[in-house]
Amino acid sequence: MVTADDVRRVALRLPRTEEALVRDHVKFRVRGIVYVSISPDETLMGFAFPKEEREALVASEPEKFVMPLPSDERYQWVRVRMAAIDETEMRELVVDAWRMVVPKRVAAAYDAT
Known part of the structure; x- marks a missing residue:
């Protein structure tokens, strides 16, 4: 099981990332x-994920992945149960989500390090 602190450790090492507290x-x-x-x-951890692929992801492992809230379905978003993933999988999900929001050159520079 991963914790918020585990996610924080990974996310805050990614270039241009900032942390915020919004409605808890x-x-x-x-x-x-x-x-x-x-x-x-x-x-639960929500993360950026291609909208056209999320139903297949959730269907493949429904005990792990959850569709976004109805109000978030318009976004490229899906959720995962934090107790169902380990640190390696969490890192992969966070970094892939980050790649969706940064310029390609920023992601490429990160990969080069």
Whole structure:
């Protein structure tokens, strides 16, 4: 099981990331675009994910992944149960979500380091 502190450690190392607290949700964003959000009870982590692929992701592992709230369905977003993932998978989800919101050159520079 991963914690909010585990997510924070990964996210804050990514270039241009800032942390914010919005309505009791810890959010990580780049220039105002949120790419990861942690629920107030720290049981769910929402993350940027291609909208056209999320139904397949949720269907493949429904015990792990959850569709976004109806109000968030218009966004490229999906949620994961934090107790169902390990640190390696969390890191992959966070970094991939971050890649969706930064310029390609920023992601390429990160990959080069």
